[in-house]
Amino acid sequence: MRIPPYFSRPVWQRFFAGMAIGGIVSWFIFLYIFGEWNEKYSKEIQKQREDIADLTNDIKIWQEDYKELNKLNSQKLIVQDIKVKIQNSDKYKLDSFSVFEIEDEIIEDIKMMKAKDIETIYKSSDLIKKIIENKVFKVNEKRYRVEIRQMVIYTTLSIKVDIKLD
Numbered sequence: 001m002r003i004p005p006y007f008s009r010p011v012w013q014r015f016f017a018g019m020a021i022g023g024i025v026s027w028f029i030f031l032y033i034f035g036e037w038n039e040k041y042s043k044e045i046q047k048q049r050e051d052i053a054d055l056t057n058d059i060k061i062w063q064e065d066y067k068e069l070n071k072l073n074s075q076k077l078i079v080q081d082i083k084v085k086i087q088n089s090d091k092y093k094l095d096s097f098s099v100f101e102i103e104d105e106i107i108e109d110i111k112m113m114k115a116k117d118i119e120t121i122y123k124s125s126d127l128i129k130k131i132i133e134n135k136v137f138k139v140n141e142k143r144y145r146v147e148i149r150q151m152v153i154y155t156t157l158s159i160k161v162d163i164k165l166d
Helices: 010-076 096-109 118-123 125-133
Strands: 081-086 136-139 142-152 156-165
Touching: 081 096, 096 125, 096 136, 096 142, 096 156, 118 125, 125 142, 125 156
Parallel strands: 081 156
Antiparallel strands: 136 142, 142 156
16 A cells, blocks of 8 residues: 655645644744743742741741730739838828838738739738738837728739727
């Protein structure tokens, strides 16, 4: 069997030439479209990588802030300062130094409550009252006792007392 000679018929030659040119043109169109898509997706992937890096940094910042806030909240739940105020010192005509000495002695007596959590202080508030009210203070050869009028337990333990002669 013999293959027919296509080179002698121009119709077949045009057909094969058209197929070759069409194949080459379609290959260039494919390369152009594939290149555009590839470039588009490369840009999108790069943008997503940058977004992921930004979000990862944001997560780290938020976690650090969260840890810092937890640390601050844990400090807020601890008694950090003790304040004592005598309300009726003018009734006994005490000078400010005597009032300061009495307030300082009261603070010295309950300073172990500093740096304790608020719940512990609240549970031991009766003990604090007994410690303060059972002590006798000597000022100018006179003996005084104090009576607690108000006690506020928060990050600052604030106690207001009245003084009276023993």
